[in-house]
Amino acid sequence: MLPADATLRPIARELYASVRDLPIISPHGHVPPVWLADDVPFADPTSLLITPDHYVNRMLHSHGVSLADLGVAQADFTPEQSRNAFRILCSHWSDYRGTPVKFWLESELADIFGIDLAPSADTADQIYDSIAAALVTPAFKPRALFERFKISFLATTDDPCDNLEHHAKLAADASWHGTVVPTFRPDKYLEPARPDWIELVDNLGAVSGIATDTYAGWVAAMENRRAFFKAHGAVSTDHSHRDVRAERLPDAEAERLYGLARAASITVDQADALRRHLVFEQARMAADDGLVMTIHPAVYRNHHTPTFERFGADVGCDIPLSVEFARATQPMLEAFGTAKNFQVVFFTMDETTYSRELAPLAGFYPSVFVGAPWWFIDSPEAMARFRASVTEAAGFSKTSGFIDDTRAFLSIPARHDLARRIDSGYLARLVGEHRLTMDEALDVARDLVVGCPTRAFKL
Amino acid sequence: MLPADATLRPIARELYASVRDLPIISPHGHVPPVWLADDVPFADPTSLLITPDHYVNRMLHSHGVSLADLGVAQADFTPEQSRNAFRILCSHWSDYRGTPVKFWLESELADIFGIDLAPSADTADQIYDSIAAALVTPAFKPRALFERFKISFLATTDDPCDNLEHHAKLAADASWHGTVVPTFRPDKYLEPARPDWIELVDNLGAVSGIATDTYAGWVAAMENRRAFFKAHGAVSTDHSHRDVRAERLPDAEAERLYGLARAASITVDQADALRRHLVFEQARMAADDGLVMTIHPAVYRNHHTPTFERFGADVGCDIPLSVEFARATQPMLEAFGTAKNFQVVFFTMDETTYSRELAPLAGFYPSVFVGAPWWFIDSPEAMARFRASVTEAAGFSKTSGFIDDTRAFLSIPARHDLARRIDSGYLARLVGEHRLTMDEALDVARDLVVGCPTRAFKL
């Protein structure tokens, strides 16, 4: 994963060596905190590596494999089915050529399990058995792996109404020395067009103890839950609406639309206007309480309705959409872009926005950071394009640092390792072309791993 | 056309050597079938290499040459004019630097005609005479070249009302062993806003023997002609509307709009809605009869009206447009995306859709393939960008294989050769960066030439 070029390779190697063993900072991801709180051993190779990982599943599905055969949404998946799912993966291994999944999983096999076999129909059972044997040992329990992976900071993603009991348990556990914090993810509560919105907001009221039958109540309840999250260590809030626009309404209009939404009589256009206002309010709260916003808009979720109905969300049929940031974020940045406490990280899957909008925004607003390549594009070529597109107008220091954004706990080291390699390769080229000295490149390489996430997420 | 890097070049050479001599599969193009059916010798260098090739013409036009001087739409182009057109091309040869036309034409001169001269004002006549001398020999008749080019499969593009007589003649000819099949191209019959639509649909009725005065009749007539094409070996249907949306209307509404269109009283918006429905119906038929859809939307055809009026269509003034696939194809993919017989290949000239939409779609839907770089971007840099943008989310095996899409018969070997070189270079880099083993890369290289088009087009 380092450049093949004979001039650049030794430079990249030296840069990579300097960051390879640095601890992992993971300020955004989807690891369930209960794993670490309760330190339960992982059940079996398939439920660990295949069933919950939409990166793995979607490729198999695209080659005609049913998600049911991979355990997705299967309540009673038998050991034999689990073994069979692993066979399916291994016999399709050649379909992963050129994808990052191949690197991640091969790294996991080699570096975590010490398995040196190439996955194939022939080796599937042997690999399965080796992993299964490891998973029952203490060294492969979540806490032991957390330590082995050298994760110095891990953020989970949590519902505003979550009681954060697992985070509390970890905090209260004197034998636990890791840092695991929640992230406030309020999307659902900001979408008045959702069929379950009224119920959700009722629950928000119940959990916060603040009635949410008025807009003012919603605001107070949100502030209450944000404070609760902050008290449990949260550093950021996470937002993913299809539309990125955030725009203030007059208070009276907000109150009026909120009333319509509560009465289930809001129109689609009104619901859009209210959502944009509620996102704007989140920005206003961020400027107050200092929680960093991460925004990653423009995904067509559950693109294939029959799959969603049978298998649920997050199973690999979300499709990125084109997006526009400059106009859409203008009202928010006009209001808070230079506010002292405000900070926002924009992530995208639409690479066209890198050089055109995101780098120019981050290269002007002190509050704006450009998020590292994310979902779908957290891969070698895309990461290289990111640096080549963003750096010239924003520099290195206004980028977020690598974000793994994963629920595949075991892939965390491989994902960060890949990012470090690609960044080392990019920096090596700048050194090779005399655009940076080696000292400067070494300094940047370290800053990308340590300084950038620390600044972007106020760690 | 292989990487210059000393590490990668030998790897690329070995990969390229392994695929260089494989037969050519050409599942989409515009070679007139009559050439092979009747095996008529080509007339002269200009009418073979310049006049019908909009790649060549448009560049000369952009440097101030009139299309008339190149023979476009000239009924009585004299031998002297033909020779003069060739002189114009050769004296403008430097303007083709950096374009694929230079590679294709120089390859044709060297590999097909054995001419080792660089085109220039000084060499124009000599080259012209050498080509002209070759064209009157048996070795340069279409069938001989077809065999020499090792074309194992060639699809032409044909009107639904075409009687396919040339395909029938070839099929009935015991001395002919090649495979040349038609492709069903129904665009015109799906555009109710066209001034000639009523007449076209009348003719569809006449040819199919099924009255097309109702929508139901149109459907039956279409199914009839698709079956006719399939019986003549067709494997795919080809669609190029400016808009890519396909969406079902209720039957009654479809019938109503169809009636308005037949009465020449349909509005622009209604015609859009009806077209989207008719395209959706083509997808429904594809799920039934199993013909693969190829869709390449979003071209502003005949951008310069005066040129269109004087010289007709397909003369080089079509301009690509930005396009959106994720939303637009959702209704079609929701309905047929996992249907057993359905398969669709999306081509684009808007490269932004590669990583953002097309690779994610092909990486989930078993029916979706990403088409290789097409028209305007069937060129070295663009092909390399294609692999780098598509592979990480879709792998290699959900791409279409190279499509030449050309009416320039003599350029077919050079075009496929170029694609094989660029893919070899890309794979060499993956090997050089230890992302693939050499064995894996050799396997992929062959699959891109043989397996991909075979699967994508159900050959």
Place this chain on the structure above:
Amino acid sequence: MLPADATLRPIARELYASVRDLPIISPHGHVPPVWLADDVPFADPTSLLITPDHYVNRMLHSHGVSLADLGVAQADFTPEQSRNAFRILCSHWSDYRGTPVKFWLESELADIFGIDLAPSADTADQIYDSIAAALVTPAFKPRALFERFKISFLATTDDPCDNLEHHAKLAADASWHGTVVPTFRPDKYLEPARPDWIELVDNLGAVSGIATDTYAGWVAAMENRRAFFKAHGAVSTDHSHRDVRAERLPDAEAERLYGLARAASITVDQADALRRHLVFEQARMAADDGLVMTIHPAVYRNHHTPTFERFGADVGCDIPLSVEFARATQPMLEAFGTAKNFQVVFFTMDETTYSRELAPLAGFYPSVFVGAPWWFIDSPEAMARFRASVTEAAGFSKTSGFIDDTRAFLSIPARHDLARRIDSGYLARLVGEHRLTMDEALDVARDLVVGCPTRAFKL
């Protein structure tokens, strides 16, 4: 800034050596002509290198520095403040890593001032003093530098009502041998929605001596001023509207909307329609008088209103927008695209348009040239992407040549030098991949510096 690859580097070096010392043609920029007319020495390092350069300022601002501390819009900036601003820049020097500003400024220090220190908090004062000492010497006066920089052609950018006195003074000065011409920049007079439009157009009437109370008067006054500029050596007109559409209205409708605008009762939509018509009229005039149009649309100017209100325009908070050329320019190109005298250069900050629209347009229309990477993307990676995206459909010879577009006079040599290096690197790769011979590449390298701007701007 040349490729690191051992095969390509010597090729790139030879190509670069062949163009490195060619004179600079700068057909579009923002150097104030008074500097050369009056040959006043530069005041101090900060007011020369920092305050007026939004490339420098925006990055500092994005790291929390107030524009006020950099002298922006500060009437009474003291020498101590000036020195302090320079210290701020130097202590933030690491934030410029990977940006072209670093290359430009380091080149200026080394090549113009002979200063071999890396900027840092420690070296700030020493560098400041060295520059300040140089600026008071005759060798650093504007005219001396102009000569030293070997600028063979320099265009400034000027308001249509400007009396061009500085250009006239230079033309009348027998001791001055340089070529400095104005550029006609009429944007403000074409935006009827501007609050100051009536006043501007009144002034246009006063300056031209032609009453502008009617549309016909506006046209005549514009033609009058264009002729005045042409008489003073202007070769081009420059246009930057957010929207790129140009479209003719019927005369009566134009007259009607113009009347509404004059009466301050035009709606937003009507103002859009009128602007599009007025831009179309500029194209019509261009086809008549032969001045080349440069069009660079789609910028969200003054994105952060509080910054605009405090510091004014052009201070670094303009953000690029996505843009569409194919549809928007169709009416203009249909009317004038093949007209004998008409020429237009399209610049963009939306790189997606390179391969999709701009190269196809320039590869058909004799009048269309693709502008070199501009503002925000006049940087190594972006320049390389430009060649890789544009060349295959438009060739090299339909591009504009490098445009520095700068008000930072001292950066002009470094900017052109950077472009020559990047183009040499690109050409070296084509040679290394046997896509061009070395002779062809040498010819292209020279053409990019000399031939392209000469043809695109009719020099």
